[in-house]
Amino acid sequence: MNLLSRYLLKELVIPLVVWVAFLFLLLFVMQFLRGTDVLLGSAVTLGDMGWLLVYLSPHFLVMALPIAFLLAILLGLGRLSEDREITALQALGIGPVRLITGPLFIGAVLSALMLLITCTAEPWGLTSVKEFVAEIIKKNVVGDVKPGVFYEDLSNLTLYAEQVEGEEHQWKHVLLHDDREPSAPLLMLAHQGQVNTSTAGQVLTLVLGDGEAHRANRGEASYSVVTFEKAEIAVGVEGRMGRRNRFRSPKEELTPGELLEAAEEAERTGGDPRPFLMALHTRLGNALAPLSFALLGTPLAIGRRQGGRAWGFLLTLAGYVLFYLLTRVFEQMGQQGRLPLLLAGQLTNLIFCAVGIVALYRVNRSGTVR
Structure with a gap:
């Protein structure tokens, strides 16, 4: 050269x-x-x-x-x-x-x-x-849900826990409002709940125990209530940073x-x-x-x-x-x-x-x- x-x-x-x-x-x-x-x-x-x-x-x-x-x-x-x-x-x-x-x-x-x-x-x-x-x-949901404060960072979901106990951040007296399906919103009330951090991939799983689910159909005059011992709500979290x-x-x-x-x-x-x-x-x-x-x-x-x-x-x-x-x-x-x-x-x-x-x-x- x-x-x-x-x-x-x-x-x-x-x-x-x-x-x-x-x-x-x-x-x-x-x-x-x-x-x-x-x-x-x-x-x-x-x-x-x-x-x-x-x-x-x-x-x-x-x-x-x-x-x-x-x-x-x-x-x-x-x-x-x-x-x-x-x-x-x-x-x-x-x-x-x-x-x-x-x-x-x-x-x-x-x-x-x-x-x-x-x-x-x-x-x-x-x-x-x-x-x-x-x-x-997933880790943010575990750490950011505070007792007595509504958590709204998940799209179309509102989460509320009256108490958060222990190192595993177990929730007591939980309210979850799911508006991902606007025509039939879902309201879930449970005595306890927490985030399942063991699930792999781009799905966040909320585990609720001993509660009931209320669903109203806005297009019809219908209302349903279901009781459950354990319920799992899957929330897709892909694309959160790149959604724009x-x-x-x-x-x-x-x-x-x-x-x-x-x-x-x-x-x-x-x-x-x-x-x-x-x-x-x-x-x-x-x-x-x-x-x-x-x-x-x-x-x-x-x-x-x-x-x-x-x-x-x-x-x-x-x-x-x-x-x-x-x-x-x-x-x-x-x-x-x-x-x-x-x-x-x-x-x-x-x-x-x-x-x-x-x-x-x-x-x-x-x-x-x-």
């Missing part, structure tokens, strides 16, 4: 690390604010926060790496352009085509890293975080092998395998995004006008948004059969690469704008 290559890599790697750290922290804070009702419970420890960070790290890295790389190119090569170092290199016979080798090398490394993460660590992390948050919610993000596909939690198996199963049962195959091609297209960003970002950085840093940042962010908007459009077209799946997954990269090659040709032919 010659001196110029090492210099360019240094100019790109340092801002890349800084931008990745900043965006990673920003994404974690945003996710934390979405789940404050869960993460600020009495049972949550610093160790729990550490495990949550571990589980979410692969997903955050996949989101942060492309935009961080694009911003690093703008900041690193843009500084060379503003300081006239690009002009000095051109005077020595080193043109823009030579300068793009550094960004392409880093882009290839990032693409390989993202491909590895999306195939292994990201599905594992997203699956683990759902189970982990479910366990946190309704556009995230659960296919992100599947590995490539599982996506192919799901597509084969859908085809055998008469379903449509294209959504699963499209998810696989889209994942590959997103992993290759750093390469297209390297081709597009390099001529934008070295060919911009001096003092146009703010305009360059705006173009960078606009290009990032446009990339993922086009990705979603082509993804829908692929699922609808209007485009071949392989082409739909890579068409955005092909467009950005073509625009980058044209821009690089123009910069190489006319020189950087001073």
Whole structure:
């Protein structure tokens, strides 16, 4: 590796690390604010926060790496352009085509890293975080139910215990109002109850003993009362932290092998395998995004006008948004059969690469704008 290559890599790697750290922290804070009702419970420890960070790290890295790389190119090569170092290199016979080798090398490394993460660590992390948050919610219910206070953190459920006794937090004189079925709400009164913490998975089980259940049908003039010695109420707790993000596909939690198996199963049962195959091609297209960003970002950085840093940042962010908007459009077209799946997954990269090659040709032919 010659001196110029090492210099360019240094100019790109340092801002890349800084931008990745900043965006990673920003994404974690945003996710934390979405789940404050869960993460600020009495049972949550610093160790729990550490495990949550571990589980979410692969997903955050996949989101942060492309935009961080694009911003690093703008900041690193843009500084060379503003300081006239690009002009000095051109005077020595080193043109823009030579300068793009550094960004392409880093882009290839990032693409390989993202491909590895999306195939292994990201599905594992997203699956683990759902189970982990479910366990946190269970522990919060155990610790947050206070005697004589209505507990309303569970969706459409209101829980009240007159007394909470012992280390196992057993409830005495319990009231539970279940409004998950609005047309027929359920009111349960019991002498004792507690949370069954031994159940695995994303189901919270409330165990009530020696009581009666009252159900009224609002559409009819009917009312029923049932007595019981023991009753178990299952409450789904999945998606509590991500309930505002309704556009995230659960296919992100599947590995490539599982996506192919799901597509084969859908085809055998008469379903449509294209959504699963499209998810696989889209994942590959997103992993290759750093390469297209390297081709597009390099001529934008070295060919911009001096003092146009703010305009360059705006173009960078606009290009990032446009990339993922086009990705979603082509993804829908692929699922609808209007485009071949392989082409739909890579068409955005092909467009950005073509625009980058044209821009690089123009910069190489006319020189950087001073």
